[in-house]
Amino acid sequence: MSEQKVLFDVQHLQTYFPILGGVVRKTVGYVHAVEDVSFQIREKETFSLVGESGCGKSTTGRTILRLIEPTKGKIIFDGQDLCQLDKESMRKMRRNMQLVFQDPYSSLNPRMTVRKLLEEPLDTHFKLTPAEKEEQIKWITEAVGINPEHLERYPHQFSGGQRQRISIARALITKPKFVVADEPVSALDVSIQAQILNLLMDLQKNMELSYLFISHDLNVVRHISNRVGVMYLGRIVEMGNTEDVYQNPMHPYTQALLSAIPKRDPLEEKKRIRLEGDVPSPANPPKGCAFHDRCVHCMGICSEQVPEARELEPGHFVACHLFDK
Amino acid sequence: MDHLLEIRNLSIDLPRGKKLPPIKLVEGIDLDINKKQNFGVVGESGCGKSITCNAIMGLLSYPLKVGKGSSIRFQNSNGKEQEIVGMAPQELCKIRGNEISMIFQEPMTALDPMYTIEQQINEALSFHTNLTKAEMHDASLEMLKKVKIPRAEEILRDYPHHLSGGMLQRVMIAIALINNPRLLIADEPTTALDVTIQAQILDLMNELRESYDTSVIMITHDLGVIAETCEHVAVFYAGQVVEEASVVDIFHHTAHPYTEGLLRSVTSLGNAKKELYTIKGMVPSAGNFSTGCRFADRCDRCMDKCKTECPPLVEIETGHKCRCWLHIDGAVEEA
Amino acid sequence: MRRFGQTIKDLWRDPMARVCIVGIFLIILTAVLAPVIAPYQPDHMIAAPKSAPAKDYLFGTDNYGRDVFSRVIYGARVSLWVGLIAVGIGAGAGYVVGMIAGYFEGWTDTVIMRIMDILFAFPSILLAILISTVLGRGLGATMVAIGIVNIPVFARTVRASVIAAKGLEYVKNAQSVGVKTVYVLIRHISPNVIAPFTVQSTLALSGAILTEAAMSFLGLGIQPPDPSWGSMLSEARAFMEQAPWMVIFPTIFIVITILLFNVLGDSLRDVLDPKLKL
Incomplete structure (x- = not known):
């Protein structure tokens, strides 16, 4: 796996949102949505960002597509720094990278038929003859499992799962190399969730896609990803191969997070690490390690210094002072 | 009646005018809920689990109606049996919040943004007790401590938007339990919360169960939540109960x-x-x-x-x- | 209602609202003290017709040589009175009707809203004329007539907000706690109605002032030579080019009054929303 070429290289990404206040709407502070995030995504791999709401995982996903401008940091896609690109080259670049949204109800324009929805990205990025377009549409509908007879229907005539298939088709019709899937199954029922996850995995295999998969559902993440990064308050606190992280979590937050997954069997005995309190506000993050005020292992240094990520096992990074030498 | 709640042949109609027969959203539901039981209701969206529970509260929203031949019998704290279907609104108000109460899915929207936490707890108290203002304050304070809210005195004066989702869900539980109801209906109480907060709330509900004699109906789509909290489970599919058993049987047999x-x-x-x-x-x-x-x-x-x-x-x-x-x-x- | 004093205090803290309260107070004061403030009687001819504004008659004179300034001041009495009472009747009745229709839905709603639709279907002037022919001429009848005309608009606005508010989870929560219907309506649903309601009220206020003008033009409202802002406007229409001041000054007063009520309504809505409190 590790021999695969690096497709996305994100270095020290930082995204702040200004907080406007007062009568003249001047900036009174910043929401530190993404504080300092570095990761790589290799070809044909699924990298997941997992974390609780407000940890910055969605913002990260949108920033690396430059849908949100980063405050600092480098985003290197296929050897090119995306932040250096002007508007037009970025627009052209977009067909290589697509986004699948969480909510299949609001992310499709209700006034467009499925055919129009699918034609739109083609018209934006390519100049195709009607026959070529038809061919592309035929190919994608087959790939994602939309009945071609339903092409003239409107989004509201479909169920949630079908609509998510349409959004996926719309994202993949330009044949991108890379897809950000932002909570693509969170709004769906369990039995439909499984269908969409299988579809995403099939498409990955057939189209040689790389995914950045963003989710708060730890079971789903475990299932779909090769590598995973656990985010807390704008930073990746632990990152590694999925099974390494799930079976041997080292960061106290990861340990607590994994122990909070509800048990799957009423007879299972489960020890839970209790986390007190709530996630602090990203507008006013604590000094030092972001997790220190909820951590059971908190030491003096934790409230003063931000821990560096260290490679404790091959490919398994942890940012925690417990592992300082 | 041996059970706390007996639902017999419950159906819920969506009327379609005079000419067409109503659509039956749920049909032929029979459920028995025992005293001090944790009853799970699991199913996917649209299976009718939530409206069934709204019917128990007499809270079906227009134009839904309980169908003919349905019966929901509830044994109140005096040991008297009451039929909830067709009950007068004034009578229903006496039961709601006092004998049966409810926790909602979205803690962020389930509290009125216009009023402080204290005012909202007092509302639940004022309709069912004759406490003075000072007594209500003490009762609210005590209740908030029971649901493990830190700085309870301060929180009472806060408005809902000052609090996080987890805190608000605790407040909701406090409001629901303050009159010591016999039945608590929890409609997806942790779906909107993060995993670690969900774990806190489920732990809290499991602990509170020890000190209250309340039966709980836990509505959820998450089998994990069922495994964590319930003793007996009914599986809903397309408006019917398709399976009902103890939690271990549901998972293992x-x-x-x-x-x-x-x-x-x-x-x-x-x-x-x-x-x-x-x-x-x-x-x-x-x-x-x-x-x-x-x-x-x-x-x-x-x-x-x-x-x-x-x-x-x-x-x-x-x-x-x-x-x-x-x-x-x-x-x-x-x- | 609860926290009434607090609301007023909060309102006073908002500088815009303070300006509006003072402004509205001044206009009301002007109306009440019209005989003291106005330099002339409103129906006395004091100079040549259509004289341009000058030191002795600040706003000029009208086509009969009457002082426009004095007439504007006297006119405030009628216009404010008609505006407030008519809107009061329309808003009050519309509020109650809309609440009932929205909350209970079903056949109650159908019956109420069909009646409202019938009222709505008439052109408002025609309906007002119809009502005042039943009630008789004069200011009182005019006010009631304009009020009734306004009911359907308010009822619709309120009903729509009530139906939207009923879907809110906290309203359901309040019901599940055992709160009685009347209290649910007052405590939890009303605040959601206030925003569209205040906006509608300020709009209706200007509408009422103008409707009164149209009615007096038709000989149903206030009778000449008594002035109201609306009747002054409709009289002035013919002399727009020769004596623009006849149009300009009443218009300025109407605009200022409506603006004051409008901004006050805005601030009131903000004050009632605790999310905007720091």
Whole structure:
């Protein structure tokens, strides 16, 4: 796996949102949505960002597509720094990278038929003859499992799962190399969730896609990803191969997070690490390690210094002072 | 009556004018809830689990109506049986919040942004007790401490938007339990919360159960939540109960193919990158239910009989009911 | 209602609202003290017709040589009175009707809203004329007539907000706690109605002032030579080019009054929303 070429290289990404206040709407502070995030995504791999709401995982996903401008940091896609690109080259670049949204109800324009929805990205990025377009549409509908007879229907005539298939088709019709899937199954029922996850995995295999998969559902993440990064308050606190992280979590937050997954069997005995309190506000993050005020292992240094990520096992990074030498 | 709540033949109608018969959103629901029982109701969206519970509260929103021949009988704290279907609104108000209370899914929207936490707790108290203002304050304070809210005195003066989702859900629980109800209906109480907060709330609910004599109906789509909190479970599918059993039987002696499918699509999760088990097709929408078994066209083990005749809910073992021809003697041979 | 004093205090803290309260107070004061403030009687001819504004008659004179300034001040009495009472009747009745229709839905709603639709279907002037022919001429009848005309608009606005508010989870929560219907309506649903309601009220206020003008033009409202802002406007229409001041000054007063009520309504809505409190 590790021999695969690096497709996305994100270095020290930082995204702040200004907080406007007062009568003249001047900036009174910043929401530190993404504080300092570095990761790589290799070809044909699924990298997941997992974390609780407000940890910055969605913002990260949108920033690396430059849908949100980063405050600092480098985003290197296929050897090119995306932040250096002007508007037009970025627009052209977009067909290589697509986004699948969480909510299949609001992310499709209700006034467009499925055919129009699918034609739109083609018209934006390519100049195709009607026959070529038809061919592309035929190919994608087959790939994602939309009945071609339903092409003239409107989004509201479909169920949630079908609509998510349409959004996926719309994202993949330009044949991108890379897809950000932002909570693509969170709004769906369990039995439909499984269908969409299988579809995403099939498409990955057939189209040689790389995914950045963003989710708060730890079971789903475990299932779909090769590598995973656990985010807390704008930073990746632990990152590694999925099974390494799930079976041997080292960061106290990861340990607590994994122990909070509800048990799957009423007879299972489960020890839970209790986390007190709530996630602090990203507008006013604590000094030092972001997790220190909820951590059971908190030491003096934790409230003063931000821990560096260290490679404790091959490919398994942890940012925690417990592992300082 | 041995049970706290007895639901018999409950149906909920969506009227379609005078000419068309109403659409039955749920049909033929029979449920018994015992005292001090934790009863789980699990199903996917649109299966009718939430409106069934709204019917128990007499809170069906217009134009939904409880169908003819339905009965919901509730034993109140004086040991008197009451029929909730068709009860006068004034009577319902006496039961709601006092004998039966409810926790909602979205703590962020379930509290009125216009009023402080204290005012909202007082509201629950003022309609069911004759406490003075000072007594209400003390009771609220004590209740907030029971649900483990730090800085309770300060929080009482806060407005809902000052608090996080987890805190608000604790406040909701406090409001629901303050009159010591006999039945608590929790409608997806942790769905909107993060995993670690969900764990806190589930732990809290499990602890509170020890100190209150309250029965809980836990409505959820998450089998994990069921495994954590419930003793007895009813599985809803397309407006019917398809299986009902103790939680261990549901997980370990699963009878209905739908329940099995649900469990398998969840438990196969995590087996890194293998194909997930899926139930084919999608949930039928109300009004398009087949006359046979409603799960027939998605079922792997569908027989001819399943397509034409709806199976009854029968007890296949003591305390284990299932609505499937596979478990009805003679039906398989016949086919 | 609860926290009434607090609301007023909060309102006073908002500088815009303070300006509006003072402004509205001044206009009301002007109307009440009209005989003291106005330099002339409103129906006395004091100079040549259509004289341009000058030191002795600040706003000029009208086509009969009457002082426009004095007439504007006297006119405030009628216009404010008509505006407030008519809107009061329309808003009050519309509020109650809309609440009932929205909350209970079903046949109650159908019956109420069909009646409202019938009222709505008439052109408002025509309906007002119809009502005042029943009630008789004069200011009182005019006010009631304009009020009734306004009911359907308010009822619709309120009903729509009530139906939207009923879907809110906290309203359901309040019901589940055992709060009685009347209290649910007052405590939890009303605040959601206030925003569209205040906006509608300020709009209706200007509408009422103008409707009164149209009615007096038709000989149903206030009778000449008594002035109202609306009747002054409709009289002035013919002399727009020769004596623009006849149009300009009443218009300025109407605009200022409506603006004051409008901004006050805005601030009131903000004050009632605790999310905007720091």
